[in-house]
Amino acid sequence: MSLDPMKRPSGWATMSDVAQAAGVSLMTVSRVYKNSSAVSAATRERVLAEGERLGFVPNLLAGNLASGRSAMIGIVVPSLRNSNNASSIQGMADCLRQSAYQFMITNVGYSLEEEAAAVEAFIRRRPDGLVLTGTRHSEETYGLLRGSGLPVVEVWETEGPLIDMAAGFRNHDAGGDIARHLIARGYDRIGYIDYPVPGLRRYDARREGALAALREAGLPADLVVSPQHAADAAEDSASFRGGARGLAQLLEKGDVRAVLCASDLLAIGVIFEAQRRGLGVPDDLAVAGFGDFEIAAEIPPGLTTIRTHGYQMGWAAADMLIARIEGRPLDAPVRDVGYSLVSRGSA
């Protein structure tokens, strides 16, 4: 004999309540709410009506426990305040929603320890899959993931040893392309402003790709500055300021005619700083960014940059994850979503 629903500790109507009210068994109700076809239309209707009347909302926790699947995936990002990630998160969100998955998201800065903690916290909720940013992780993280056997996608980088799957693009090539673009335009003394956080493969690759192109063209490849790493390095504001500071440092180094930046926000910071110094862009100083953030198209004279297809990358990551979760065959464990050079007025 089941309790009166109103008096049950949880306060929620359960499938049993609905079953009793509709005069069917528990399993029939379960099938109705799972959209299992094996229920007659009449029964289904009656069950749904009673469910509605009782305010029944299925308890996924219970369902997950019984079925071993949670329809939830965990996403680890450096920051939620970084435009860089926003698009890819949105891409994942849209793809996941379409397949009726939900996600939890945790920001861990650039700390491998925090990342490991986040991964463990996720695993406690038994997600069906995980998305990590980048390809560098702590031993603890690797251990946890190995032990879990969970499908994992790493995003933004495809370089480096992969855990399982990855979605990204060739940062090294992209860095080379944007550098060659400036070279082709006749700029000779080209500076490079690095990302404020050291040790990230994707930014190392961008820089090395660009410097290799400079060397190949016989140009100086030592005009590199890297704004100091700050605690809030993952935030947008750090990048704006980093760009401004970077330009100052480069100008101290000597005559610089063009600046390549590891991210659009650095480039925006450079443009603003140039404005403050009375330098015209591109006439006195050419500027190129990386990322094609939304502001790149808006700021006069338009920022030349590498479009990174973050949205598609996020979508691809989620798509691979779901395929793996649902046992569908995967064409390849690495999805290269490419990039494109966007030439605007700044360089």
Added chain:
Amino acid sequence: MSLDPMKRPSGWATMSDVAQAAGVSLMTVSRVYKNSSAVSAATRERVLAEGERLGFVPNLLAGNLASGRSAMIGIVVPSLRNSNNASSIQGMADCLRQSAYQFMITNVGYSLEEEAAAVEAFIRRRPDGLVLTGTRHSEETYGLLRGSGLPVVEVWETEGPLIDMAAGFRNHDAGGDIARHLIARGYDRIGYIDYPVPGLRRYDARREGALAALREAGLPADLVVSPQHAADAAEDSASFRGGARGLAQLLEKGDVRAVLCASDLLAIGVIFEAQRRGLGVPDDLAVAGFGDFEIAAEIPPGLTTIRTHGYQMGWAAADMLIARIEGRPLDAPVRDVGYSLVSRGSA
């Protein structure tokens, strides 16, 4: 007799496995992992050692089902690509982490139907609380929330009938303040560029506050334009373009000396458009924004704006929610985190 852990369907070691290995009962293991003090140090150590050895990670789904608490809260936002929300989300994230809560987040644009769907999806996972953006919701949402009895915080607005709790600030006052700031500086023909999405109380309040101030000063209050509502209105790019278009519309309306914008991104769009038109800011055109996004401080000549304390608002929202969840007394169901006027070069 329990199965061999390696052969169990889930593949995970369970508390029973750990208990058996450590030679204690299930409950002792449970207590250890809950940090219940009622376990001797020696026992605790032995249990943890065995847990580590077996790669045991507690299953929160099971724990939640048994305890009726999920240590999870659901957050509904319009967009993940909107800088506006990013800070408040980060504030919630930081506060929640500190109290060992996790969160799920869903973006629903400005659709009340999608919001309702998101709320139901959350409720299926039995969160301990919910955060919604704004104070306008569909009947279905209200019904679901009423039925759930869940603690709810609405953020960004405190106007309007509240479901339960709210964190925000007086948008009407803030709109008035920024308008009075321009008035005090001697600008007479002041235009207003509204947010591209109609029907949001917080933006209505900002506008009405500003217009009231203009009227009070005997200035024209009809120089209002509102960029057309687009599908992607929640995204940053729509705001940049909206600002540019808004300025064009205002200039068609006649001689405008200053522009008040419903958000910083609109204002940035205005500044860029002014630049393209050869108008100096603030000499030819004064511009004020709303929000104090990170770029506001960086763009020359600095954007005069209202700082909204989004981070603190997010933190306050999470804090109230947790207090309610954990049965701690709440000083007030509405937390006003205030705002401040930031005067920079643009106006």
Added chain:
DNA sequence: TTGTAGGCGTTATCAG
């Protein structure tokens, strides 16, 4: 198409 039995992995409760 529908129903019965058993179990998913944890916590609450009460007893020792």
Added chain:
DNA sequence: CTGATAACGCCTACAA
């Protein structure tokens, strides 16, 4: 401080 037992609400597997 430790243990036995009964839920928590649903799903899988099998049977009718």
